[in-house]
Amino acid sequence: MTTFLQKSFALGFTALLTVACGGEDWQDSARGQPLVGDPFADRIVSFSPGTGAGFGQAQLPGIVLGAPQGAGAGSGSLDVLSLGFNGVIVLEFTDIAVTDGPGVDLLVFENAFIKPSGKPFAETGVVAVSDDGVSWHEFPCASSDVANNSPGCAGVTPVYSSSANGISPTDPAVAGGDGFDLADVGLTRARFVRIRDSGANGYAGTSGGFDLDAVAVVNGVQLP
Structure with missing residues (x-):
């Protein structure tokens, strides 16, 4: 994450990332602590490309870490990594974990368009x-x-937020991308996100399948 982006989004992150309340020790210790750092994935744990992958691999890991680079409703971003047929990537958050808060907790950005x-x-x-x-x-x-x-x-909704337009990447109402609520899978906190190409996409050339741009925490808690 660059200094420019940190300055641009710092206030928005503090306001938008919500610390979940509950009885667990990690939740109790996080109450009242300001969230520091960015809400994007920090590390690639593993990447298993499928047939048709290749696009974006030369720019790893940065191309899937950090803020989304959305191109709006009518155009798909090229700042993406193609997973290929049934390709799988696992990402880790190291400073802010996803927590179950009100509504959407996590946003996944692809390059869908209209x-x-x-x-x-x-x-x-x-x-x-x-x-x-x-x-x-x-x-x-x-x-x-x-x-x-x-x-x-994931991969259904166009991405509107980018580092150039000031649209918040952690506000589901304006950011675009597809939202996920931890409550839907019975989880209260998550530090890892796995995305698997569904196998129901096109796979010609070297840009086949799901094209990952970024992932972002909406509701989060500071990690030690």
């Missing part, structure tokens, strides 16, 4: 979360239900 015909162009991914990197909780993803915009999947 075609001139008005129809969406989407490449779907299946999202899972974990607090220890071992036990995973996967969100149901109806990738074949295209008529209803593949509910539960």
